[in-house]
Amino acid sequence: MLTDGQYDALAPVRWPVRWAGDEGGRLFGQGGFATPSGRGRLVPTPWRPPAGRTDDAYPLVLNTGRIRDQWHTMTRTGRVPRLLAHTGEPRAALSPSDAARLGVTDGDLVRIESVHAGTVVRATVDAGQRVGELFLPMHWTDEFCSAGPAGRLVNAALDPISGQPELKLTPVRAEAVPVAWRGLLLHRAAVRPQGVAYWSRVPLSNGHAFELMGSDPLPDGMALTRFVEGLLHPPAGAEWLQLTDAGRGLLRVAILVDGRLEACLFLAAGDGTQLPPRDVLAALLGDKVTDAARPILLSGRAPGGSGAAGVKPAGRTVCACFSVGLVTIRDAIVANRLTSAEEIGACLKAGTNCGSCIPELKEILRDVHASA
Ligand code: FES
Incomplete structure (x- = not known):
């Protein structure tokens, strides 16, 4: 057993460590494979059919995998706000025809169930998705989204040689989940919102931003107060500003601690078009709120503009x-008549570093030119 101090003082070790006392090295660092001859062996494995088969009860194939900006379970990449700017939540990609059959449009909630588990996520209607299949990214955990890990749904049948479960082929069924309201929560702390159909969290430099969705109508009276407390987890003694417009199905709350903005919450019935842009409020999180800034907390808008003014x-x-x-x-693209990802890069720098966004830049080019 190591103490915290001993653990902190440990020198870094590079895998693989092959025997006690080995200082570690680099896989294949000596050249060759770890066999007596140093040569690799190809091991033929007979094909076998997948254990999971679709049927009437579970007619879709669930495929899980990576997306471009995250790594494994986001223990590191999930801390970098910039890496969640492109894809901030684990959307289920459905083909347009499967989505139409289920009555799901882009951004709606969908329940996905296998014989092992079920989850509720938002859908993306993706023309590139194969009919009869849906894709879920593997990275999100309970820390970042109410949907939890996609791996819970996966068929645990293991490949006898690699030990891999059937991550690419789990029979599932899917159905639309009604959405009565949508919400935006900005908070200094990584709280766990209670009592909602769905939440997802992305870190900001000064706090966290949450997308919220609910299937039941917003409660009223004391039940609404308890509900809001379950979302905000307000610290004792916090100053509480609230605006409720029952007719328009709007609720806006800001809580201040020692005059600083601790959290703000916007809920709106319907499709969420009445929610404010995130950036104006996010910039105020943790700041002393001046008298001039107080109206922004409940309107969600900078004076004279819809987002950052002007x-x-x-x-x-x-x-x-x-x-x-x-x-x-x-x-x-329109203003400069750009025709390639390289030209976009020369103009905006987009695509000139890691290159992960280049396929999407090409798609945007095709789309802009097609609509022109
Ligand atoms: S995302 Fe890396 S260059 Fe665009």
């Missing part, structure tokens, strides 16, 4: 390396 929103982030948004890219 600045056109850049749109959904496409290039995480250089924080370039969809609207900026589309505008640049």
Whole structure:
């Protein structure tokens, strides 16, 4: 057993460590494989059918896998706000025809069930998705989203040689989940919202932003107060500002601790078009709230503008390396008559670092030119 001090003083060790006292090295660092001859062996494995088979009860194939900006279970990449700017939640990709059959449109909630487990996630209608299959990213855990890990749904049948479960082929069924309201929560702390159909969290430099969705109508009276407390987890003694417009199905709450903005919550019935943009409020998290800034807390809007005053929103982030948004890219393509990802890179830098966004830049180019 090591003490914390001993653990902190440990020198880094590089895998593999092959025997006691080995200082570690690099796999294949000596050249060759770990066999007496040093040569690799190809082991033929007979094909066998997957253990999971779709049927009438579970007609879709669930495929799980990686997305471009996250690594494993996000223990490191999930701490970097920029890496969640492109994809901030684990969307289930459905083909347009499967989505239409289920009555699901882009951004709706969908329940996915296998014989092992079930979850509720938001859907993305993806023309590139094969009919009869759906894709879920593998990275999100209970820390980041109420949907939890996609691996819970996966068929645990193991490949006898590699030990891998059937991560790419689990029979599932899917159905639309009604959405009565949507919400935006900004909080200094990584709280766990209670009593909602769905939440997802992305870290900010000064706190956390949550997407919220509910299937039941918003409660009223004391039940609403308890519900809001379950979302905000307000510290004792917090100052509480609230605006409720039952007619329009709106609720806005801000809580201040020692005059600083601890959290703010916006809930709106319907499709969420009445929710404010995130950036104006996110910039205030943790700051002393001046009298001039107080109206912004409940309106969610900077004076004289819908977002950051006077600045056109850049749109959904496409290039995480250089924080370039969809609207900026589309505008640049039109204004400068750009025809390739290289030209977009020369104009906006997008796509000129890791290159992960280049396929999407090409898609945007095709789309802009097609609509032109
Ligand atoms: S996301 Fe890395 S270059 Fe665009």
